[in-house]
Amino acid sequence: MRAIMPHLPALQVVVPLIGALLSALLRRGTTAWALALLVSWTMPLIAASLLLQVLTSGPTSYHLGGWAPPWGIEYRVDLLNAFILLLVSGVAAVMMPFARRSVAAEVDQDKQSWFYSMYLLCLAGLLGITVTGDAFNIFVFLEISSLSTYVLIALGRDRRALVAAYQYLIMGTIGATFYVIGIGLLYLVTGSLNILDIAERLGPAAAQSSRPILAALAFLTVGISLKLALFPLHVWLPNAYAYAPSFATAFLAATATKVAIYVLLRLFFSVFGIAISFEHLPVSEVMLALSVAAMFIASLLAIFEQNVKRMLAYSSLGQIGYITLGISLANEAGLTGGIVHLFNHAVMKAALFLVLGAIVFRIGSVKLADLAGIGRRMPLTMAAFVIAGLAIIGAPGTAGFISKWYLAVGAFQKGWWPLVFLILASSMLAVVYIGRVVEVAWFREPSGLAEKAKDPPLSMLLPVLVLAIATIYFGFDTQASAGIASQAAHALLAGIK
Amino acid sequence: MKLDLILRIGTKLLLPFILLFALYVQFHGDFGPGGGFQAGVITAGMVILYALIFGVKAAKRIAPQGLVERMVPLGVLIYAGTGIAGLWLGSNYLDYSRLARDAPYGHELGIFAVELGVLITVAGTMTAIFYAFVDRGR
Numbered sequence: 001m002r003a004i005m006p007h008l009p010a011l012q013v014v015v016p017l018i019g020a021l022l023s024a025l026l027r028r029g030t031t032a033w034a035l036a037l038l039v040s041w042t043m044p045l046i047a048a049s050l051l052l053q054v055l056t057s058g059p060t061s062y063h064l065g066g067w068a069p070p071w072g073i074e075y076r077v078d079l080l081n082a083f084i085l086l087l088v089s090g091v092a093a094v095m096m097p098f099a100r101r102s103v104a105a106e107v108d109q110d111k112q113s114w115f116y117s118m119y120l121l122c123l124a125g126l127l128g129i130t131v132t133g134d135a136f137n138i139f140v141f142l143e144i145s146s147l148s149t150y151v152l153i154a155l156g157r158d159r160r161a162l163v164a165a166y167q168y169l170i171m172g173t174i175g176a177t178f179y180v181i182g183i184g185l186l187y188l189v190t191g192s193l194n195i196l197d198i199a200e201r202l203g204p205a206a207a208q209s210s211r212p213i214l215a216a217l218a219f220l221t222v223g224i225s226l227k228l229a230l231f232p233l234h235v236w237l238p239n240a241y242a243y244a245p246s247f248a249t250a251f252l253a254a255t256a257t258k259v260a261i262y263v264l265l266r267l268f269f270s271v272f273g274i275a276i277s278f279e280h281l282p283v284s285e286v287m288l289a290l291s292v293a294a295m296f297i298a299s300l301l302a303i304f305e306q307n308v309k310r311m312l313a314y315s316s317l318g319q320i321g322y323i324t325l326g327i328s329l330a331n332e333a334g335l336t337g338g339i340v341h342l343f344n345h346a347v348m349k350a351a352l353f354l355v356l357g358a359i360v361f362r363i364g365s366v367k368l369a370d371l372a373g374i375g376r377r378m379p380l381t382m383a384a385f386v387i388a389g390l391a392i393i394g395a396p397g398t399a400g401f402i403s404k405w406y407l408a409v410g411a412f413q414k415g416w417w418p419l420v421f422l423i424l425a426s427s428m429l430a431v432v433y434i435g436r437v438v439e440v441a442w443f444r445e446p447s448g449l450a451e452k453a454k455d456p457p458l459s460m461l462l463p464v465l466v467l468a469i470a471t472i473y474f475g476f477d478t479q480a481s482a483g484i485a486s487q488a489a490h491a492l493l494a495g496i497k
Numbered sequence: 498m499k500l501d502l503i504l505r506i507g508t509k510l511l512l513p514f515i516l517l518f519a520l521y522v523q524f525h526g527d528f529g530p531g532g533g534f535q536a537g538v539i540t541a542g543m544v545i546l547y548a549l550i551f552g553v554k555a556a557k558r559i560a561p562q563g564l565v566e567r568m569v570p571l572g573v574l575i576y577a578g579t580g581i582a583g584l585w586l587g588s589n590y591l592d593y594s595r596l597a598r599d600a601p602y603g604h605e606l607g608i609f610a611v612e613l614g615v616l617i618t619v620a621g622t623m624t625a626i627f628y629a630f631v632d633r634g635r
C-alpha cells in the first residue's frame with residue numbers, strides 16, 4: 001500500500017485506461033460491465049486518498065516518465081482538482097450499478113462492450129484533464145474524452161443520435177482547435193507548456209507584448225466555453241443529451257461539462273489571473289452577461305420543451321450559467337458558489353437523468369404526455385425526481401440552496417444587488433419547468449404507457465435514491481462540499497492581482 | 498479479377514516485401530525515418546492491397562475481422578503495459594530506466610516495446626476502418 005501511494009496521480013488515469021482496453025478486448029457486455037464497475041469503484045478511493053494527502057500535506061506533484069517539469073509532463077494535484085477528481089469519480093461510481101440493465105436495454109448486444117470501453121476511456125480522459133499540470137496534456141486528454149463522448153452519444157438507438165454526435169463532433173473540434181491555438185500562443189510568448197511555469201513567465205512576458213497573450217485568453221475562453229456549453233455556444237448540447245443512451249447522458253451531464261469548467265477556472269485564475277489583470281479585456285463582464293442570458297433563455301426554452309430529457313438538457317445550460325456567474329463574480333463568495341454549484345449540480349443532474357433512464361427502461365419514452373400519472377406507478381423513482389428537482393430550483397434544505405446562497409452573497413459583496421433578484425427570478429423559471437413534470441407525473445390519472453410501469457429493479461433504483469439523498473445531505477452538511485470549495489476559491493484568488 | 502494474371506502474381510510477389518519493409522521501417526526507426534505509425538500503415542497497406550486484388554473474403558482469411566478488432570486495444574495495452582512495467586520496477590509511470598541493466602538500455606527496450614504497440618494498433622485500426630467501409634457496400 002505504501003509503495004503505490006506516490007503513484008496515485010498516475011494510477012488515477014492509468015487504471016481506467018487499462019480498463020477501457022481490457023473491456024474492448026473482452027467483447028462481452030456483462031464482463032465489460034463488471035470490469036467497468038470494478039474500475040469505477042476504485043477511482044473514488046484513489047481520489048479520496050489524494051484529497052486527504054493534499055489536505056494534510058499540500059499539493060503533490062508526479063513526474064511522468066521520471067522527467068522533471070517544466071520539460072516533462074507533470075501531474076499536479078492541489079485542492080481544487082482533488083475535489084473535482086473526487087466529484088467525477090464519485091458520481092461515476094454511484095451511477096455504475098445502474099448501467100448494466102439500462103445499457104442492456106438501450107444499446108445493441110454486440111456494441112455493449114464497446115460502450116463500456118468508451119465510458120472508461122471517457123472517464124480516463126476526464127480524470128486526466130483534471131489531474132494533469134501540463135497545458136498541452138490537457139488538450140490530449142480533452143481529445144480522448146471528447147472522441148469517446150462522440151461514440152457514446154452515437155450509440156443511442158435513435159437515428160438522430162448520429163446527427164447529434166456529428167454536430168457535437170464539429171463543435172467540439174472547433175473548441176479543441178481554439179484551445180490549441182490559445183496554448184500555442186502562450187507557448188510562443190512563454191516557451192513553456194507547464195501550467196505553473198506558464199503562470200510564472202507570463203507576467204514578464206505580458207509586460208513586453210500583451211497582444212498575443214490577450215489573443216490567447218480570447219481563444220482559450222471561447223474554446224473552453226464551447227466545451228462547457230456556455231450560452232450561446234451550447235447548440236450541440238440539447239440534442240446530444242436527448243438522444244444519447246440514458247446512462248451516457250447522466251454520466252456526461254454530471255462530469256464532462258464540469259471538467260471543462262474546471263479547465264476554465266484553472267486558466268482564468270491559475271494562469272492568467274496571476275499575470276494580467278482582466279481590465280484589458282472585458283472577460284468577466286462578457287461572462288456575466290452570457291451567464292445571466294443562459295439562466296433565463298435556457299430556462300425559458302426548458303419550459304416549452306415536450307421531451308423531458310431535452311428539457312433537463314436545457315436546464316443544465318441554465319445551471320451552467322449559475323456556475324459561470326460565480327466565476328465572473330471573481331470574489332471569494334461568488335467563486336465558492338460557482339465551485340459548490342459545480343459539485344451540487346453534478347449530483348442533482350445525475351439523479352434527474354438517472355430517473356429518466358429508469359423511466360425509459362420501464363416505458364421506453366420520455367415525452368411529457370407519456371409520463372401522465374407515472375408517479376403513482378413508480379413512486380420511489382419519481383420521489384427522487386421531486387427531491388432532485390427541488391434542488392435544481394434551489395429550495396432551502398437541498399444542495400441547490402447552498403450554492404445559490406453563496407452566489408447571492410457574492411453578488412451582494414460586489415454591490416450588484418439586482419443580480420440577486422435575477423438569481424431568484426431565474427429560480428422561479430425552474431419552479432415552472434420542474435413543476436410541470438411533477439404535476440403531470442403525480443396529479444394525473446395513469447394512462448397508456450404509464451399504466452403498466454413500476455419502480456425499476458434495485459440495481460437501478462439504488463443509485464437514483466443515493467443521489468437524491470445526497471442532494472439533501474449536501475444541503476445540510478456543507479463541510480464537505482462548500483467547505484472545500486471555499487478553501488479552493490481562496491487558493492485560486494490568492495494569486496490574483 | 499480472375500484474368501489479371503500480372504496483377505495477381507505481382508501482388509503475391511510484393512506482399513512479403515511490403516511486410517519486410519514495414520518491419521524495417523519499424524525497427525530501423527531509431528536510426529532513420531520511421532517508427533511504429535509508419536510501419537503500421539505499411540502493414541495495413543499490405544492487407545488492403547491484397548483485399549483489392551483478391552477480394553475482402555480472401556483478405557479476411559489472412560487478417561480475420563476478430564483479430565483486427567482485437568489488435569486495436571492490444572497495441573495500446575502493450576504501450577500502457579510498458580508504463581506499468583516501469584511502475585512495477587519501482588520507478589514512475591512510463592519511466593523505462595529500470596527495464597534493463599542500465600538507463601540507456603532500459604530506454605531502448607521501453608521505446609522498442611512502445612513502438613511495437615503503436616505498430617499493432619495502427620495496423621489494426623487502418624485495416625478495421627478499411628473493412629468497415631468495404632462491408633458497408635454489401
